[in-house]
Amino acid sequence: MGEKTARRPGGGGGYDFVVVANRLAVDRLTYQDGSTGWRRSPGGLVTALAPIMAESDGAWVGWHGAADETLEPFDHEGMHLVPVPLSALEVEEYYEGFSNGTLWPLYHDVIARPEFHRHWYEAYRRVNQRFAEATAATAAKGAVVWVQDYQLQLVPAMLREMRPDVRIGFFNHIPFPPSGLFSQLPWRQAVLRGLLGADLIGFQRESDARNFQRAVRSRLGLYIRSDQVYVVSEPSSDELGSSIAGHGEDPARGLGTRRTSAPEDGGHRISEARAFPISIDTERIVALSERPDIIARSQQIRRELGEPSTVLLGVDRLDYTKGIRHRMKALEELLAEKAVSPEDVCLVQVASPSREGVESYRLLREEIEATVGRINGEYDTMAHTAIRYLHHSYPVEEMVALYLAADVLLVTALRDGMNLVAKEYVAARRDGGGVLVLSEFTGAADQLKQALLVNPHDVDELKASILQAVHMDEEESRRRMRTLRRQVTSNNVQRWAQDFLNRLEELS
Structure with a gap:
């Protein structure tokens, strides 16, 4: 499974990062002979952190992906991996339930209706406690611990109670909702207190950090100055564990009364909340875009599509936040108005499978597939199709070939923490071609300002942007892409990770 990771002498038997x-950070493989093994996950987070872990005696705590199975810690490619077991019921209630049935829709502006169930929260609290205990047992004295994403928002405070010696960072990869929406959550104070256990809390956008700060100020009454929250009391595990946590407001603990000045008695701890926009492994995408076989594959894709004048591309998880229905509505109206034709314009829609055990996602898939069938039935010709719909996940090599084949990338998310597909498309277009149509409700819109920014809820505006992209002259498209590429290539995922960890070090 890989060489044994050397532990730091004097580290108390634990790991420094x-x-x-x-x-x-690994996926399980099953070989033809029935044996199993592991391979490193291809995601950008693993790519960014694996070298840091190798240099600083690192460990990764997480679920290994199989329910009702307990594995011992093991080493793989320079990383010490600590599997946290989950039962099938916990996967249903903690992950599919509270994480993706409650938090995901609530944090994405209630595009879908969140569900609030006490037994879901109890499963969430119980699993977060298990993650915190595994982390406390893994970390060396004075270690740096970086907790990732919305599934584990209670872990920082739980870990701080067990291990006050460690430095704790947290990064929220999805949006953080406005205070008015967040206040709908029955366990709002428990979640805020859980996050405030971290020394540094990172968000994708400045607006997300501000939303969190407003929620802390209004729900907990804590003083905030220059992104720094003055935490005047720490929650106990009993507070985080109570199914009614967040309903009682105790002014003696700093709840329910807004502070207008910093505590004067020094009995506080600083927790900083600010934006750290995540990025991609730019060098890898650029290198793939230069490979002759991938360039040849991109040319083959265009031939297979019947050599349309313009290839539109959408790449998304099949999720109601991604605005897939909105872009198809826009294309359907453009076809009906004869502003475009299947001979000239083809939309390739990659919709990778997502949470197929969840009813709302199953219904979304049925709706999208019915829409594709209706549009193609109305507008296809014998030689050309209006929409080529692909409900698959593809390796990164095929995705880069699609990026090179596409004249226009449509990112029409209704709400998105960042949207790394937009950055991958820009990185792949070292030829200077291509146009990016980008929803203003993505984190990427804060950085990629030379894209055609759109409000995907406004179908007329979306139609106009698609036509502008289709008919944009080469000089303008190349000027925009040059600016976009400078931004993406100078801010890769390794820089994101280092910036966050450097700031965490400064705060300590």
């Missing part, structure tokens, strides 16, 4: 995430 610990990443805590819902999933481990």
